[in-house]
Amino acid sequence: MTDHPSPLAPDLIRMRAIVKVYPPNVLALDDVTVSFDDGEIHALVGENGAGKSTLMKVLYGLIHQDGGEILYQDRSVRFRTPGEAIAAGIGMVHQEIVLVNEYTVWENIVLGAEPVDWLGRIDETRSRQQVQAIIDQFHFDLDPDAQVDDISVAARQKVEILKLLYRKVSVLILDEPTAVLTPQEIPQLFAELRELRDEGHTIIFISHRLEEVLALSDRVTVLRKGRLVATVPAAGTTRAELAELMVGREVLFTSRRTPQEPGEVVFAVAGLRYEDGRGRVRLKDVTLQVRAGELVGVAGVEGNGQFELVNAITGLLKPTAGTIEVAGEDVTAAPVLERRRHIAYVPQDRGRMGGSLPASVVENAIMTHHRLNAELVRWRGLLLDNGAARRFTDRLAEAFAVSMPSRSSPLRSLSGGNQQKVILGRELLLDSPFILLDQPTRGLDVGSIEYVHDQMLAMRGAGRALLMISANLEEIFMLADRIVVLHRGEIVADVPVEQASIEQIGRYMLEGNDATL
Amino acid sequence: MNVVTGLINGAISGATPILLAALGGAYTFYAGVFNIAMEGMLLMAAFCAVWGSFTFGSWVAGVLLAIAGSLVLALIFIFFAVFLDTDEFVTGIALNIFTLGATTYLLRQSFGVKGVYAGPGIDPIPSLNFPLVAQIPVVGPILSGQNLMVYVAVLATIASAFLVFRTRFGLRLRAAGYNAASLDSSGVPSNRLRAYSLLLCGVLCGLGGAFLSLGYVNLFSENMSAGRGWISLAAIILVSGNPWGVAIISLLFGFADVLGLLLQSYQVPSQFTAMTPYIATLIALYFYARRQRKERDYADA
Numbered sequence: 001m002t003d004h005p006s007p008l009a010p011d012l013i014r015m016r017a018i019v020k021v022y023p024p025n026v027l028a029l030d031d032v033t034v035s036f037d038d039g040e041i042h043a044l045v046g047e048n049g050a051g052k053s054t055l056m057k058v059l060y061g062l063i064h065q066d067g068g069e070i071l072y073q074d075r076s077v078r079f080r081t082p083g084e085a086i087a088a089g090i091g092m093v094h095q096e097i098v099l100v101n102e103y104t105v106w107e108n109i110v111l112g113a114e115p116v117d118w119l120g121r122i123d124e125t126r127s128r129q130q131v132q133a134i135i136d137q138f139h140f141d142l143d144p145d146a147q148v149d150d151i152s153v154a155a156r157q158k159v160e161i162l163k164l165l166y167r168k169v170s171v172l173i174l175d176e177p178t179a180v181l182t183p184q185e186i187p188q189l190f191a192e193l194r195e196l197r198d199e200g201h202t203i204i205f206i207s208h209r210l211e212e213v214l215a216l217s218d219r220v221t222v223l224r225k226g227r228l229v230a231t232v233p234a235a236g237t238t239r240a241e242l243a244e245l246m247v248g249r250e251v252l253f254t255s256r257r258t259p260q261e262p263g264e265v266v267f268a269v270a271g272l273r274y275e276d277g278r279g280r281v282r283l284k285d286v287t288l289q290v291r292a293g294e295l296v297g298v299a300g301v302e303g304n305g306q307f308e309l310v311n312a313i314t315g316l317l318k319p320t321a322g323t324i325e326v327a328g329e330d331v332t333a334a335p336v337l338e339r340r341r342h343i344a345y346v347p348q349d350r351g352r353m354g355g356s357l358p359a360s361v362v363e364n365a366i367m368t369h370h371r372l373n374a375e376l377v378r379w380r381g382l383l384l385d386n387g388a389a390r391r392f393t394d395r396l397a398e399a400f401a402v403s404m405p406s407r408s409s410p411l412r413s414l415s416g417g418n419q420q421k422v423i424l425g426r427e428l429l430l431d432s433p434f435i436l437l438d439q440p441t442r443g444l445d446v447g448s449i450e451y452v453h454d455q456m457l458a459m460r461g462a463g464r465a466l467l468m469i470s471a472n473l474e475e476i477f478m479l480a481d482r483i484v485v486l487h488r489g490e491i492v493a494d495v496p497v498e499q500a501s502i503e504q505i506g507r508y509m510l511e512g513n514d515a516t517l
Numbered sequence: 518m519n520v521v522t523g524l525i526n527g528a529i530s531g532a533t534p535i536l537l538a539a540l541g542g543a544y545t546f547y548a549g550v551f552n553i554a555m556e557g558m559l560l561m562a563a564f565c566a567v568w569g570s571f572t573f574g575s576w577v578a579g580v581l582l583a584i585a586g587s588l589v590l591a592l593i594f595i596f597f598a599v600f601l602d603t604d605e606f607v608t609g610i611a612l613n614i615f616t617l618g619a620t621t622y623l624l625r626q627s628f629g630v631k632g633v634y635a636g637p638g639i640d641p642i643p644s645l646n647f648p649l650v651a652q653i654p655v656v657g658p659i660l661s662g663q664n665l666m667v668y669v670a671v672l673a674t675i676a677s678a679f680l681v682f683r684t685r686f687g688l689r690l691r692a693a694g695y696n697a698a699s700l701d702s703s704g705v706p707s708n709r710l711r712a713y714s715l716l717l718c719g720v721l722c723g724l725g726g727a728f729l730s731l732g733y734v735n736l737f738s739e740n741m742s743a744g745r746g747w748i749s750l751a752a753i754i755l756v757s758g759n760p761w762g763v764a765i766i767s768l769l770f771g772f773a774d775v776l777g778l779l780l781q782s783y784q785v786p787s788q789f790t791a792m793t794p795y796i797a798t799l800i801a802l803y804f805y806a807r808r809q810r811k812e813r814d815y816a817d818a
Binding site: 094163 | 683684685688689698699701703704706
């Protein structure tokens with residue numbers, strides 16, 4: 001594993017000894033040297049905070065390096081704005097899609113470089129023709145007149161790519177493009193990216209999904225904690241090798257789940273139905289049970305009723321029909337606090353639902369506990385016992401290996417992984433028989449994901465009932481005993497993991513009951 | 518001139534300053550600026566118009582100074598809210614309060630009077646008469662004989678609708694409000710569009726203010742904008758900035774204005790009649806909120 005040793009390859013971009021310091025003293029990039037060849041697909045991998053996005057933002061002119069030099073086509077360049085980078089032929093598609101939902105596909109593509117007539121009026125005919133021409137050239141399947149609001153996430157991503165192609169970029173930087181796609185959509189994106197490469201484009205692909213990196217790219221550059229670890233050819237490199245380079249130690253990918261006979265039914269929903277204000281059915285006769293010592297994974301394309309299911313369970317939404325029982329108690333109409341006695345809940349959004357970013361670690365740690373745990377309050381709940389709250393936080397930080405500047409620091413100052421540990425720890429310390437986890441590892445790095453998974457499996461071993469919603473099928477297959485697929489608010493499959501395959505579950509996610517096996 | 522024609526003409530006069538300010542505010546609305554400074558801009562413009570008209574003896578100078586005065590406020594807004602990224606609401610409040618004090622002070626300093634200045638030296642904005650048009654039965658007396666600024670407002674409505682919905686500028690302007698990040702990543706700084714929108718707002722409020730003090734009446738009185746800037750804000754929010762909608766809502770407010778005056782002749786105390794535009798605002802907001810709620814339920818679905 002050495003630096004790519006090909007002096008003959010034409011370096012299109014050479015980033016030399018790049019240093020970036022985020023004030024006050026975070027060294028985000030530490031002397032990183034990497035080069036990208038003309039016409040290759042080059043993956044950048046690393047854990048969260050490894051510096052992959054920072055490196056690309058430096059190249060793209062979004063942020064500026066504190067040291068080092070960028071050579072592009074053998075000339076030293078320093079783009080002040082993304083606009084300059086695009087004009088020079090380097091474009092970036094960000095992780096979160098930034099399109100104007102209110103506009104059509106073609107309007108989004110031409111925005112900022114619109115063909116106009118002498119009055120400044122947009123030349124719609126010419127715009128449409130030009131957009132259609134690029135769509136045809138690269139065989140993208142897209143309607144230029146569709147409103148962005150109405151098209152799928154995968155299609156929106158294509159619009160982002162087309163927007164750059166319309167501006168004639170030759171280098172495309174893609175920041176975690178597969179994170180928002182379903183398993184079925186990924187091969188198509190990869191085929192399109194390969195076609196772009198074959199037409200002479202250079203593609204830089206940021207990802208932490210190693211199997212995708214190996215499937216798609218020609219070379220892989222690994223970053224760890226702001227430093228370059230290695231650049232290796234994808235061919236002949238294994239996933240385990242890459243993971244080891246990324247994390248700096250060996251990582252296990254196989255399921256550590258041990259077979260275990262589930263116990264009593266702890267959590268049961270029956271005939272759950274929800275119609276929204278417009279009369280549309282968002283949940284349709286959802287019946288589901290989770291037993292003690294069992295972990296059930298809910299798979300599904302986002303927006304197929306997961307949100308409503310979670311909110312119905314936690315009491316944020318009133319179901320139209322059906323019942324919810326936890327530990328033998330009917331909580332269908334119970335207020336939120338009452339449910340919290342039986343339900344631990346790890347929401348998908350750490351900063352909004354899970355905790356309060358400006359509040360301190362202590363305050364975040366005792367949320368809910370302050371209502372349920374008499375040790376944390378005095379005078380019948382009128383006063384908080386701050387000493388007890390601090391001791392409780394220390395206990396949580398110790399048990400869940402939270403690394404933080406101090407107890408009184410705002411939650412915001414912790415890394416994503418540590419924020420999630422605080423919230424996970426708080427919920428697991430509730431000692432509830434039922435644990436609901438909504439995308440518990442979203443946005444976490446490999447090390448933190450491993451930790452969260454370990455904790456979940458420990459809870460399963462301790463006889464809790466766990467229900468996990470995840471957009472990551474691999475995660476579900478690693479952890480779950482049973483997989484449930486939600487499609488348009490309906491459970492279309494409920495199978496033990498041993499009898500399921502990723503392809504089959506993926507088909508259920510997309511086609512629902514029409515999935516032919 | 519019969520009563521109905523009189524009512525309509527009154528409504529048009531009442532609507533004009535609101536319409537001009539609301540068109541200006543519509544640009545900032547589309548650009549995603551929460552701009553509440555129309556009130557201050559109208560008032561500053563009204564004062565500068567009278568001062569310019571009196572000093573130079575020409576309504577043209579008055580209108581130009583009105584635009585200049587309003588633009589100064591727009592530039593201050595841009596400097597703070599766009600450039601320094603201060604809170605738009607606080608910036609707007611500060612400008613409005615500042616203008617109220619500044620115009621009151623300047624009135625005393627320039628004309629040595631308190632409350633109102635209505636000297637004969639103020640040259641008013643003329644009305645336009647189209648003799649042929651005036652002959653047309655029923656609509657003739659409405660289409661002809663209006664103040665110049667009324668026609669300007671009509672043209673501004675048409676121009677705004679064209680600019681916002683058909684041009685490159687409009688596409689970028691709306692993108693700045695819908696999703697600034699998207700516009701920025703398209704290589705167009707959204708802040709630049711915000712600044713442009715505020716400048717346009719300054720010009721239009723300048724025209725609106727000039728009409729207030731040189732067209733609607735021919736004098737300057739303290740706080741003479743009297744909430745019209747706020748009403749224009751309500752009009753914008755009610756129709757989400759659409760220039761045609763803004764025109765209709767402004768006419769409705771203008772009608773409420775006239776209604777207030779009419780009620781006065783039926784012995785209703787003027788303090789009550791002065792409330793009608795604001796009551797109309799609350800009623801409009803009620804219907805707006807109901808519609809919004811329905812749409813939200815729809816969107817949640």
